[in-house]
Amino acid sequence: MATEPQSPVRAAISAEHLVRRFGGFTAVNDVTFRVEKGEIFGFLGPNGSGKTTVIKMLTGLLPLSGGSAHVEGLDVRTDSEAVRERIGYMSQNFSLYYDLTVEENLKFYGRIYSLEPARLKRRMEEIIQLNGLGPYLKRLAAQLSGGWKQRLALGCAMLHEPQLLFLDEPTAGIDPVARRQLWDLLFELSGHGITFFVTTHYMDEAERCSHVAYIYYGKLIADGTPDSLRQLPEVQPDGTRRVEFTAPEVTRALRLARGIPGIRSATIFGQSVHALVDENLSLDGLRRELAENGIAVDEIRPLAPSLEDVFVELTYKQESLLEAASD
Amino acid sequence: MTNVFRGCGAVFYKEVLHVRRDFATLFFSLIIPILQMTLLGYGIDTNIRQINTVVFNADGRRESRELIDRLKNSDTFHVMRHVQNDRDLNDMIVSGRARVGIKIPVDYSDRLLHQMSAQVLVLIDGSDSSVAGPAINVTTAIGLDESLRRVLPSGASFAVDMRPKLMFNPDSRSPNFFLPGLTAILLLNVTTFLTSFSIVREKERGTLEQLFVTPVRPMGLLLGKLLPYLGIGFFELSMILGFMRFVFRVPIHGNVLLLAFLSLPYLFVSLSLGILISSKANTQAEAMQLAFLTILPSVFFSGYIFPRETIPAVLYPISYFIPATYFINIARGIILRGAGLVHLWADGLALFVLGTVLLILAARRFHNKVIMA
Ligand SMILES: Nc1ncnc2c1ncn2[C@@H]1O[C@H](COP(=O)(O)OP(=O)(O)O)[C@@H](O)[C@H]1O
Numbered sequence: 167m168a169t170e171p172q173s174p175v176r177a178a179i180s181a182e183h184l185v186r187r188f189g190g191f192t193a194v195n196d197v198t199f200r201v202e203k204g205e206i207f208g209f210l211g212p213n214g215s216g217k218t219t220v221i222k223m224l225t226g227l228l229p230l231s232g233g234s235a236h237v238e239g240l241d242v243r244t245d246s247e248a249v250r251e252r253i254g255y256m257s258q259n260f261s262l263y264y265d266l267t268v269e270e271n272l273k274f275y276g277r278i279y280s281l282e283p284a285r286l287k288r289r290m291e292e293i294i295q296l297n298g299l300g301p302y303l304k305r306l307a308a309q310l311s312g313g314w315k316q317r318l319a320l321g322c323a324m325l326h327e328p329q330l331l332f333l334d335e336p337t338a339g340i341d342p343v344a345r346r347q348l349w350d351l352l353f354e355l356s357g358h359g360i361t362f363f364v365t366t367h368y369m370d371e372a373e374r375c376s377h378v379a380y381i382y383y384g385k386l387i388a389d390g391t392p393d394s395l396r397q398l399p400e401v402q403p404d405g406t407r408r409v410e411f412t413a414p415e416v417t418r419a420l421r422l423a424r425g426i427p428g429i430r431s432a433t434i435f436g437q438s439v440h441a442l443v444d445e446n447l448s449l450d451g452l453r454r455e456l457a458e459n460g461i462a463v464d465e466i467r468p469l470a471p472s473l474e475d476v477f478v479e480l481t482y483k484q485e486s487l488l489e490a491a492s493d
Numbered sequence: 494m495t496n497v498f499r500g501c502g503a504v505f506y507k508e509v510l511h512v513r514r515d516f517a518t519l520f521f522s523l524i525i526p527i528l529q530m531t532l533l534g535y536g537i538d539t540n541i542r543q544i545n546t547v548v549f550n551a552d553g554r555r556e557s558r559e560l561i562d563r564l565k566n567s568d569t570f571h572v573m574r575h576v577q578n579d580r581d582l583n584d585m586i587v588s589g590r591a592r593v594g595i596k597i598p599v600d601y602s603d604r605l606l607h608q609m610s611a612q613v614l615v616l617i618d619g620s621d622s623s624v625a626g627p628a629i630n631v632t633t634a635i636g637l638d639e640s641l642r643r644v645l646p647s648g649a650s651f652a653v654d655m656r657p658k659l660m661f662n663p664d665s666r667s668p669n670f671f672l673p674g675l676t677a678i679l680l681l682n683v684t685t686f687l688t689s690f691s692i693v694r695e696k697e698r699g700t701l702e703q704l705f706v707t708p709v710r711p712m713g714l715l716l717g718k719l720l721p722y723l724g725i726g727f728f729e730l731s732m733i734l735g736f737m738r739f740v741f742r743v744p745i746h747g748n749v750l751l752l753a754f755l756s757l758p759y760l761f762v763s764l765s766l767g768i769l770i771s772s773k774a775n776t777q778a779e780a781m782q783l784a785f786l787t788i789l790p791s792v793f794f795s796g797y798i799f800p801r802e803t804i805p806a807v808l809y810p811i812s813y814f815i816p817a818t819y820f821i822n823i824a825r826g827i828i829l830r831g832a833g834l835v836h837l838w839a840d841g842l843a844l845f846v847l848g849t850v851l852l853i854l855a856a857r858r859f860h861n862k863v864i865m866a
């Protein structure tokens with residue numbers, strides 16, 4: 167990749183050294199990434215890390231304080247109008263007109279994009295079909311449940327056949343079934359060649375993305391496919407491996423485990439403990455070690471790092487870097 | 494395609510749907526002005542009549558009774574009580590039961606008969622200046638008239654005979670004076686509120702931000718929002734005028750179509766004001782406060798209640814920046830005085846200039862504070 171510089175025209179999004187300041191506060195700090203066409207790009211990070219701010223910069227809602235960004239090959243600073251024609255955006259809180267019906271909401275967005283009547287009719291039919299909105303056409307948007315509001319908002323955002331869709335926390339506050347259905351829909355659309363830029367808190371959603379990036383208080387600290395991130399040396403240092411074990415009284419087990427030499431770090435996941443251990447520590451050896459410390463392990467097995475593990479490790483590393491810098 | 498009004502049609506369509514769906518708001522915003530109008534039309538009478546008056550007639554003979562009859566017949570005084578001493582006379586006024594006290598001294602008739610000057614004491618409650626003025630004027634006039642009649646030989650005419658004639662509104666009916674001005678205030682009220690609310694609501698919902706990522710241009714958005722409310726404002730105007738004409742029987746001397754035409758720049762000003770408010774306010778409550786803030790000076794400095802001549806000199810220039818000043822002039826001009834475009838074009842032009850300046854200001858603020866926030 168380093169040998170052949172890719173032209174920004176080819177990428178769906180290419181952001182270089184993005185900076186956004188609010189007064190003296192830097193909300194987005196030198197962020198660089200690329201999103202290729204057709205990807206589902208998952209943009210993760212804790213609350214207040216700058217995810218929404220990055221989206222607003224890429225969609226022309228916020229001017230850049232520094233750096234540059236191209237969306238669909240167009241410079242967002244000089245061509246924001248052309249950018250708007252080509253993208254769809256679904257903001258954090260479903261921005262629908264609650265006092266209009268499903269059909270009226272769709273029609274309004276169709277008119278906004280000046281779709282001529284025949285095309286508007288065709289697109290509305292397609293979207294109603296795809297998003298399953300048929301039974302609700304005459305219902306006021308206010309009366310839809312969270313999941314259906316989300317589908318309607320998505321429908322409104324893609325009426326004009328954008329090649330790139332920005333979805334800011336599309337699954338926040340909707341039920342698990344609706345969440346799963348929305349992702350199925352995203353995959354289906356992605357199959358049609360649409361690029362998605364999705365922010366989320368959910369790790370299982372991140373696992374489904376073809377490309378993920380993690381932003382931590384303005385700094386991008388991870389960027390790659392889920393698999394490539396799992397193999398990062400910071401996440402999986404040489405001479406270590408990950409194991410998972412279940413035990414009664416997990417909290418006590420965790421406390422004791424952390425004191426065992428050979429266990430580098432440990433965290434609780436539900437009813438089990440995930441630990442990063444020295445490679446030469448065998449599973450049986452570990453079981454014995456734990457038993458000596460009074461933990462009767464039910465089950466113990468090797469584990470591939472999850473994306474959550476990845477982000478936890480990278481966050482620790484970032485924090486220690488910051489501490490070192492401030493010392 | 495760079496059409497600065499892009500999206501205007503779509504926004505207009507949507508806005509009409511909002512208005513239709515939220516019929517209650519529309520209904521109340523149209524009905525409340527009619528209620529206000531009814532209250533003011535029936536409730537306010539600024540012509541002072543029948544002032545409560547107490548009389549202490551120490552004389553009691555024919556001449557003194559004639560004087561009291563003349564006061565009664567003036568329609569300005571209502572003699573509610575006769576008292577027999579100075580203390581009671583004084584008490585009636587101090588307690589506020591009477592506004593005017595008249596004392597005719599014991600020797601009133603005697604002095605008149607002997608061709609001497611007779612004095613009548615008129616006590617006036619100065620705490621209410623609107624009552625005091627007419628009370629002084631009318632008593633002085635009656636005194637003067639009585640004196641002249643006694644001095645002049647009977648049948649002689651006055652050397653100078655002033656004959657004031659009220660050209661317009663000859664009966665001095667209050668509704669005739671108040672309602673045309675009220676039209677300006679009500680119109681301002683409704684249109685400013687409705688536009689600012691419709692924009693602030695979208696801010697609260699987040700739909701405004703959503704619109705800014707679409708190809709809608711700011712001018713298209715603003716125009717699409719203005720036009721439906723311009724229509725409503727126009728409808729409101731016709732309703733108010735109809736009410737004024739047929740319920741309160743205020744005759745319209747001029748051309749109604751001219752009034753409608755000149756109301757366009759006025760509506761344009763109030764709608765722009767609504768946009769300006771919405772660029773500042775983030776919630777509907779804030780918008781409401783700001784709208785009230787703009788309506789107050791329109792009530793006090795436009796000549797609606799107090800004539801502009803009574804505004805202190807330092808504050809007087811303010812009245813030039815208040816759109817209602819011009820529209821009140823237009824409305825009263827056309828309705829009461831039958832004025833035409835020759836008389837009123839300058840007011841129309843002033844409104845148009847004010848509206849344009851406000852819209853530019855509003856659009857700029859909107860761009861800086863709302864879109865690029
Ligand atoms: N308009 C603004 N003015 C000042 N600070 C802002 C503004 N918008 C966002 N921020 C700050 O920038 C940071 C990033 O916010 P945001 O992008 O909304 O985070 P996220 O979407 O990741 O939760 C936060 O600390 C937020 O308070």
Ligand SMILES: [Mg+2]
Nearest residue numbers: 217218258334
């Ligand atoms: Mg956010």
